[in-house]
Amino acid sequence: MPEPYWLLVNRVLTSGRMSNSYKPALLRALADYGASGRNELTVSWEWLAARFVDYYWPLAVRYRVRQ
16 A cells, blocks of 8 residues: 555544544545555545445444434
């Protein structure tokens, strides 16, 4: 995985509190992208949105998240 990609993920982790429920879902989606073996530093909105919804929607429904 390219070094700038790790820096981006690290910035998301360290730049704010995990008080918002969407951040863990976003990080999981970015981790999936990194684990997919792609060497591109640009993540398409379509790809990211699909993965993000896969992780966030079950949490929103189960815990009745209001954000």
